[in-house]
Amino acid sequence: xxxxxMSDTPNPPIxxxxxxxxxxxxxxxxxxxxxxxxxxxxxxxxxxxxYVVPENDVExxxxxxxxxxxxxxxxFRGDSKFGTWLRTLTNHKVAEFYRKRTRKQEPLLxxxxxxxxxxxxxxxxxxxxxxxxxxxxQNLPENYREIILLRFAExxxxxxxxxxxxxxxxxxxxxxxxxxxxLRTHLEK
Amino acid sequence: xxxxxxxxxxxxxxxLAEFADQVLDGKNxxxxxxxxxELLGLERTILRLRDAHxxxxxSEAETKRMLVRxxxxxxxxxxxxxxxxxxxxxxxxxxxxxxxxxxxxxxxILAVVSLPLLTPSGGSVTGTASNxxxxxxxxxxxxxxxxxxxxxxxx
Numbered sequence: 001x002x003x004x005x006m007s008d009t010p011n012p013p014i015x016x017x018x019x020x021x022x023x024x025x026x027x028x029x030x031x032x033x034x035x036x037x038x039x040x041x042x043x044x045x046x047x048x049x050x051y052v053v054p055e056n057d058v059e060x061x062x063x064x065x066x067x068x069x070x071x072x073x074x075x076f077r078g079d080s081k082f083g084t085w086l087r088t089l090t091n092h093k094v095a096e097f098y099r100k101r102t103r104k105q106e107p108l109l110x111x112x113x114x115x116x117x118x119x120x121x122x123x124x125x126x127x128x129x130x131x132x133x134x135x136x137x138q139n140l141p142e143n144y145r146e147i148i149l150l151r152f153a154e155x156x157x158x159x160x161x162x163x164x165x166x167x168x169x170x171x172x173x174x175x176x177x178x179x180x181x182x183l184r185t186h187l188e189k
Numbered sequence: 190x191x192x193x194x195x196x197x198x199x200x201x202x203x204x205l206a207e208f209a210d211q212v213l214d215g216k217n218x219x220x221x222x223x224x225x226x227e228l229l230g231l232e233r234t235i236l237r238l239r240d241a242h243x244x245x246x247x248s249e250a251e252t253k254r255m256l257v258r259x260x261x262x263x264x265x266x267x268x269x270x271x272x273x274x275x276x277x278x279x280x281x282x283x284x285x286x287x288x289x290x291x292x293x294x295x296x297x298i299l300a301v302v303s304l305p306l307l308t309p310s311g312g313s314v315t316g317t318a319s320n321x322x323x324x325x326x327x328x329x330x331x332x333x334x335x336x337x338x339x340x341x342x343x344x
Binding site: 035039129130158170176181 | 243
């Protein structure tokens with residue numbers, strides 16, 4: 001498949017190479033292909049993780065997601081887009097992060113003083129609010145949490161979310177309002 | 190009536206979606222609805238959500254730094270020998286269930302082994318009573334163990 005593509009069209013710059021091609025190159029032994037996948041998808045993964053994981057752990061969890069992605073990539077069959085697959089993997093890893101924390105009997109959210117020492121630019125009040133919102137987000141049903149993350153963390157438009165989730169636009173907007181209402185209820189508890 | 194409600198809900202959905210779009214585009218920093226209490230509350234939630242999280246993306250330099258750290262972590266992981274199946278199984282930190290099963294099994298074995306030793310060689314009536322008390326003792330011990338385990342996990 002790669003060979004046909006290359007013989008029919010001029011080589012695209014590697015930065016523009018489609019995810020599928022990079023995955024194929026990685027499977028063929030070119031480990032550098034993963035670097036491009038990493039650089040391409042890191043911003044979205046990082047933003048998504050930052051919405052749900054305490055500041056101190058964001059980088060660690062993000063790196064774990066990519067390590068898991070690299071290890072599982074040989075079995076990636078391409079039934080869905082790489083971005084979608086990575087999004088699912090991210091959700092699994094975040095859930096695992098919280099499971100491990102509960103098992104180790106660590107507090108679910110890092111103490112504020114700890115978070116403040118690692119962050120830059122955010123006031124302690126903002127961090128406190130973020131911790132509070134993360135706790136509320138964690139208590140939301142998965143479909144509610146997902147639509148909020150798609151709109152806020154990944155900055156997808158509602159029509160893009162509708163396409164991604166195979167729903168019509170009306171249903172997507174309705175789900176969004178219900179998700180925000182549920183979040184509001186949790187925040188007021 | 191029902192279709193009216195549906196239309197009303199749809200208007201609210203559209204309004205809130207539009208509000209979120211404006212907020213995320215940086216065009217709106219204030220709540221817009223003053224007439225509808227519910228919408229006002231939802232708009233405030235959207236503003237809280239936006240304000241609590243930084244909107245800045247990773248810079249190119251940060252991305253490169255993270256890539257370097259990712260590669261070195263990957264190298265470290267590849268150099269570290271993987272724990273065997275048995276090592277992973279008996280890692281009680283990550284498999285507390287295995288520890289629990291082993292503890293219960295140990296208590297059961299202990300109970301079964303000690304049962305004949307605790308039984309006095311008297312008449313059949315006393316023997317039955319003694320057997321009963323030993324069984325109760327064993328069950329009680331297991332129960333106690335379960336309770337201790339349960340509370341230690343919930344701390």
